[in-house]
Amino acid sequence: xxxxxxxxxxxxxxxxxxxxxxxxxxxxxxxxxxxxxxxxxxxxxxxxxxxxxxxxxxxxxxxxxxxxxxxxxxxxxxxxxxxxxxxxxxxxxxxxxxxxxxxxxxxxxxxxxxxxxxxxxxxxxxxxxxxxxxxxxxxxxxxxxxxxxxxxxxxxxxxxxxxxxxxxxxxxxxxxxxxxxxxxxxxxxxxxxxxxxxxxxxxxxxxxxxxxxxxxxxxxxxxxxxxxxxxxxxxxxxxxxxxxxxxxxxxxxxxxxxxxxxxxxxxxxxxxxxxxxxxxxxxxxxxxxxxxxxxxxxxxxxxxxxxxxxxxxxxxxxxxxxxxxxxxxxxxxxxxxxxxxxxxxxxxxxxxxxxxxxxxxxxxxxxxxxxxxxxxxxxxxxxxxxxxxxxxxxxxxxxxxxxxxxxxxxxxxxxxxxxxxxxxxxxxxxxxxxxxxxxxxxxxxxxxxxxxxxxxxxxxxxxxxxxxxxxxxxxxxxxxxxxxxxxxxxxxxxxxxxxxxxxxxxxxxxxxxxxxxxxxxxxxxxxxxxxxxxxxxxxxxxxxxxxxxxxxxxxxxxxxxxxxxxxxxxxxxxxxxxxxxxxxx
Amino acid sequence: xxxxxxxxxxxxxxxxxxxxxxxxxxxxxxxxxxxxxxxxxxxxxxxxxxxxxxxxxxxxxxxxxxxxxxxxxxxxxxxxxxxxxxxxxxxxxxxxxxxxxxxxxxxxxxxxxxxxxxxxxxxxxxxxxxxxxxxxx
Ligand code: SF4
Ligand code: SF4
Ligand code: SF4
Numbered sequence: 001x002x003x004x005x006x007x008x009x010x011x012x013x014x015x016x017x018x019x020x021x022x023x024x025x026x027x028x029x030x031x032x033x034x035x036x037x038x039x040x041x042x043x044x045x046x047x048x049x050x051x052x053x054x055x056x057x058x059x060x061x062x063x064x065x066x067x068x069x070x071x072x073x074x075x076x077x078x079x080x081x082x083x084x085x086x087x088x089x090x091x092x093x094x095x096x097x098x099x100x101x102x103x104x105x106x107x108x109x110x111x112x113x114x115x116x117x118x119x120x121x122x123x124x125x126x127x128x129x130x131x132x133x134x135x136x137x138x139x140x141x142x143x144x145x146x147x148x149x150x151x152x153x154x155x156x157x158x159x160x161x162x163x164x165x166x167x168x169x170x171x172x173x174x175x176x177x178x179x180x181x182x183x184x185x186x187x188x189x190x191x192x193x194x195x196x197x198x199x200x201x202x203x204x205x206x207x208x209x210x211x212x213x214x215x216x217x218x219x220x221x222x223x224x225x226x227x228x229x230x231x232x233x234x235x236x237x238x239x240x241x242x243x244x245x246x247x248x249x250x251x252x253x254x255x256x257x258x259x260x261x262x263x264x265x266x267x268x269x270x271x272x273x274x275x276x277x278x279x280x281x282x283x284x285x286x287x288x289x290x291x292x293x294x295x296x297x298x299x300x301x302x303x304x305x306x307x308x309x310x311x312x313x314x315x316x317x318x319x320x321x322x323x324x325x326x327x328x329x330x331x332x333x334x335x336x337x338x339x340x341x342x343x344x345x346x347x348x349x350x351x352x353x354x355x356x357x358x359x360x361x362x363x364x365x366x367x368x369x370x371x372x373x374x375x376x377x378x379x380x381x382x383x384x385x386x387x388x389x390x391x392x393x394x395x396x397x398x399x400x401x402x403x404x405x406x407x408x409x410x411x412x413x414x415x416x417x418x419x420x421x422x423x424x425x426x427x428x429x430x431x432x433x434x435x436x437x438x439x440x441x442x443x444x445x446x447x448x449x450x451x452x453x454x455x456x457x458x459x460x461x462x463x464x465x466x467x468x469x470x471x472x473x474x475x476x477x478x479x480x481x482x483x484x485x486x487x488x489x490x491x492x493x494x495x496x497x498x499x500x501x502x503x504x505x506x507x508x509x510x511x512x513x514x515x516x517x518x519x520x521x522x523x524x525x526x527x528x529x530x531x532x533x534x535x536x537x538x539x540x541x542x543x544x545x546x547x548x549x550x551x552x553x554x555x556x557x558x559x560x561x562x563x564x565x566x567x568x569x570x571x572x573x574x575x576x577x578x579x580x581x582x583x584x585x
Numbered sequence: 586x587x588x589x590x591x592x593x594x595x596x597x598x599x600x601x602x603x604x605x606x607x608x609x610x611x612x613x614x615x616x617x618x619x620x621x622x623x624x625x626x627x628x629x630x631x632x633x634x635x636x637x638x639x640x641x642x643x644x645x646x647x648x649x650x651x652x653x654x655x656x657x658x659x660x661x662x663x664x665x666x667x668x669x670x671x672x673x674x675x676x677x678x679x680x681x682x683x684x685x686x687x688x689x690x691x692x693x694x695x696x697x698x699x700x701x702x703x704x705x706x707x708x709x710x711x712x713x714x715x716x717x718x719x720x721x722x
Pocket of ligand 3: 598600601602709
């Protein structure tokens, strides 16, 4: 079965500043790793109805049995109780995080409690240290925090440094956790959970050997997978990164613009992957173990405010989702404005997606005179990026009640101030950048994370081309896809590699080389069981989706293949509730 | 150089070369890699690739007290593992910092010039020069 070190779980208690290492083959043998193991640990450690900001909330990081062994097995799954939704929080990130956790000798890390003073953690092999972080608490930007820790700690150039910004310190419900400057556990507020525990950062690294029973088979299987990766995936995502999707989505009318009031505008070409690459691309980087290197970083040269002939160059990462949320959703028409917003979001440690959607909602609230400038403090108007920079700062500083509410997300803020019909959140999580049809909205409304990656409804919409099956059938398809994706997130592989690892023969071969024998049927059943485990956690914490919670805006603005029918969505959600009751409690 | 770093600006820091080196030896993980890729002060600054230059007059061999590093006629050194006492002198002596320590084995990671890393690099950063040092032999 598994090698020993992978099945170790590192338990850290921040209140007592103590740690313990336990071997948990029981967990990994049954649930593989990643999401599968993560949800079990969350159930074990985080009691029902836990307040997300209480010391009892538990942060779990989990990697999988093929982490660092195969191409694109480069992601870490984080599980926690989300302060944004008050329910299951699951967020994935790459960078060096996964390989670092694996190389330090753990399959999972569990962090509980709350430190009395700000601290950061360093984890190198069996050594866990608790460092005073009082001097770096409150530092203006999260990138500087990374620089400081880089200077102080070992494993230079080869470690993972996870850290929060001021958003996390101030408990903004959608604060992100940054890793290696350009990757994020972005969604659902893990940064705020770090902040609530007085945990500023975590640095982890290690170097060890994983012994294999059949090195020849490993070489062979690796080569097959690498060949598939480099042929199918490389070009699209290496060349332009995820930003490659901006123009095609705009073209079909699936790109949400100005709080989803529009699906077409003249800014799309300017914010396209093509334009960003031609005029700004400065570097591409990869997560450890991934040949694709989709991470695109703009080199942005900007004149100094005060000094003539002095320019500063910032390196700013960009991706499709932030281009949508901080760009098109706010009606931004120049790349410079978008990059400035991106940079500020990064420095504050905010989730770019929730932040953009929140500001888009606030703008419409102001336009409709439901709130006034005395609430928003800034005269937002679509396209005016300078105002939105102030908006981002205000979300973090919370100078009045409006921003105190907004920093808890659009669902919460619209409960108080109104404007629910165009507060674009699903299950209290702000929407991703796809208005492709019924499947995408259903998918993230019903999905365990309310993420577009749960079940890829956006891709179903595009392949169905308006020819939708009965709503019940669509829901069943979404559930099946999401169950399959539990395998991906338990292995843990990047979802860009889904075509490779959802070809179960590949996955079966990979698992064989690490001593796990599973058939296709067993894998599929495991995926469904992990899905069930998540759904039972979600219902335990009070989740029950209702079509009344859908923002009306999605029915008003036409999707590429026609307007979405409210009745269709209602039937679909009713069917989902039946299945939840029958199959997934 | 036998393993030439022909275009370091294209390096994306994927560490596929490091993982390949270890895989060729019949293992996984990073402890046994004979090549290293570091970010140079944050990922945005790019990466430094460190690998043995196969010196014709290798300083690493010169400081080895037990002659565990045998000078090759075509440049570079061979490690005779049984002779190595783990003193780490060679690590200090390599001017280009290309000897990495295998903590688990307590031995240096010495490149064998097989070129597997270069063959696996997806971004054409590394080139395996088979002709290197031939004239010395
Ligand atoms: S290890 Fe360093 S000193 Fe020795 S041959 Fe290689 S480059 Fe030269
Ligand atoms: S040439 Fe061979 S031994 Fe040397 S670093 Fe590359 S893969 Fe490793
Ligand atoms: S494989 Fe190539 S691109 Fe990747 S880290 Fe090594 S040298 Fe850089």
